[in-house]
Amino acid sequence: MRGFRSALALARAAARTRAELQGTRGRRLSHCAAAPARPSFGIAFDIDGVILRGRSPIGGSPQAIRRLYSDDGTLKIPFLFLTNGGGVPEHKRALELSDLLGVNISPAQVVHGHSPYRDLVKRFEDDLIVAVGKGEPASVMAEYGFRKVLSIDDYSSHFKEIDPLAPFKKWKVGQPDCKDFMSEKMHPPYDVYQERVKGVFVVSDPVDWGRDLQVLCDILSTGGLPGNGKGDQPPLYFSADDLEYQAAFPSERLGMGAFRIALESIFNQVNDVPLKYTSYGKPNPFVFKNAANILEKIVMDMYPNSQPRNEVQDHQFSTIYMIGDNPKVDINGVLKAGPPWSSVLTRTGVFRGNDNDPKFPADLVVDTVDDAISCILEKECIR
Ligand code: G3P
Ligand code: MG
Numbered sequence: 001m002r003g004f005r006s007a008l009a010l011a012r013a014a015a016r017t018r019a020e021l022q023g024t025r026g027r028r029l030s031h032c033a034a035a036p037a038r039p040s041f042g043i044a045f046d047i048d049g050v051i052l053r054g055r056s057p058i059g060g061s062p063q064a065i066r067r068l069y070s071d072d073g074t075l076k077i078p079f080l081f082l083t084n085g086g087g088v089p090e091h092k093r094a095l096e097l098s099d100l101l102g103v104n105i106s107p108a109q110v111v112h113g114h115s116p117y118r119d120l121v122k123r124f125e126d127d128l129i130v131a132v133g134k135g136e137p138a139s140v141m142a143e144y145g146f147r148k149v150l151s152i153d154d155y156s157s158h159f160k161e162i163d164p165l166a167p168f169k170k171w172k173v174g175q176p177d178c179k180d181f182m183s184e185k186m187h188p189p190y191d192v193y194q195e196r197v198k199g200v201f202v203v204s205d206p207v208d209w210g211r212d213l214q215v216l217c218d219i220l221s222t223g224g225l226p227g228n229g230k231g232d233q234p235p236l237y238f239s240a241d242d243l244e245y246q247a248a249f250p251s252e253r254l255g256m257g258a259f260r261i262a263l264e265s266i267f268n269q270v271n272d273v274p275l276k277y278t279s280y281g282k283p284n285p286f287v288f289k290n291a292a293n294i295l296e297k298i299v300m301d302m303y304p305n306s307q308p309r310n311e312v313q314d315h316q317f318s319t320i321y322m323i324g325d326n327p328k329v330d331i332n333g334v335l336k337a338g339p340p341w342s343s344v345l346t347r348t349g350v351f352r353g354n355d356n357d358p359k360f361p362a363d364l365v366v367d368t369v370d371d372a373i374s375c376i377l378e379k380e381c382i383r
Helices: 002-028 061-066 090-101 115-124 137-144 152-157 178-186 209-221 256-270 285-302 327-337 369-379
Strands: 041-045 079-082 128-132 148-151 199-202 236-238 319-324 341-346 364-366
Touching: 041 285, 041 369, 061 090, 061 369, 079 285, 115 137, 115 199, 115 285, 128 137, 128 152, 128 209, 137 148, 148 152, 152 209, 199 209, 199 256, 209 256, 236 256, 285 319, 285 327, 319 327, 319 369, 327 341, 341 369, 364 369
Parallel strands: 041 079, 041 319, 128 148, 128 199, 199 236, 319 341, 341 364
Antiparallel strands: none
C-alpha cells in the first residue's frame, strides 16, 4: 500500500512537472530567435531547500548548475547564490559550494544574509562589537573590516557565572579552535569589563540559545556592560528573519526569526523599553537590489567589452530569476522587489504544495532546481 502510494505520488509529481513545463512552453516560449551573446537574464539561487539539504545536494543541483557553464568550464549564464544562511566568509562558502557542485564558484557569486554588514564597517570600525551564531561569526566580521570583534562564545567566557547553566552543559564546545579559545579566555583581547559593547550582530543561526538569550539580554539592557545596571540599548542587527528553513531533517527547523522572537519577547518582559533591531536578508527588497547590482558586475566581468543594454532603463537584465523554496521569504521578496525579478518555487524545501502558494504565489512552480533551469533555459532560448 505504501509502495503504491509513493509510486502514485511520483507519477503525480512527474505529470505535474510535465504539465507545468508544457504550460510554460505554450504560455511563454513561443519564439526563439538566436540567443544574444550577452545574456539578458540572470539567476539567483536560494541554497537551503533548493541546492542543499544540510550538506547534501538536492533536486539535481550539481547538474543544474553545470548547465550554466560552457564545456571549457567558463561561466555562460550569470548567476549567484542568494541565501539567508551564512556563518563563514564568502570565499570559504564559495570553495565549499565548488566542491559540492563540481564547478568553479567565485566568492563574488555568494551573497550571505550577513553580506550587507560590510556596509556598516564605517559606523563600528573601532567599536567593540559582539558577533553571534554558528560557524565563524567573528572571522566573518573581521574580514569585513570590523576591528574589535568578539564572538559571543568568547565574550561570555570572560564573565564568570554569566550563564548559571554552563556547569550542566555536558557537550563539547569549540572543537576545532579549542586551544585558541582557551588562551583568549585567560587573556581577554579587549577590556571587556570597562569597554561597552557598541553593537551586536547576529551573523548566523545561534547555537546555544539559552546562553545567548541571557548574555544578549545582559548586553542590550545594560548599555553594553553586563552586570552594571540599566543603560541604553546598543544597536542590534539580524542577518535574516527566517522563522523556519529546510535543513537535513525531514521537517523545517527553527531559524533566526524564531530566535529573534524569543529574544524580543524575553527582552520586552524584563525591560521597560521595547527591543529595537534591524533585520537584513530576504524578503527585504534591498537585498534583491544589491543582488541585481552584483549580477551586473558578474556579467560585466564575463563580457568586459560589451555595452549595457539600451532598451532597459533601470536595470541591465530583462529578467532575474529567483529560485527559492520558501514562499514567505524567497517569493515574497521577489513580489516586493518587482521587475526585473521573477520567481520560481521548488518543492524540495519549505514549500511542498501541489499548486502554488496562496499568499505569496510564484511565477512558476516546479519540483526541483533542475526543472527550474530547464524552464528558464528554454524560455531564454539557451541550448
Ligand atoms: O540558516 C539558513 C536559513 O535561514 C535559510 O537559508 O538558503 O534557504 O536562504 P536559505
Ligand atoms: Mg531556502
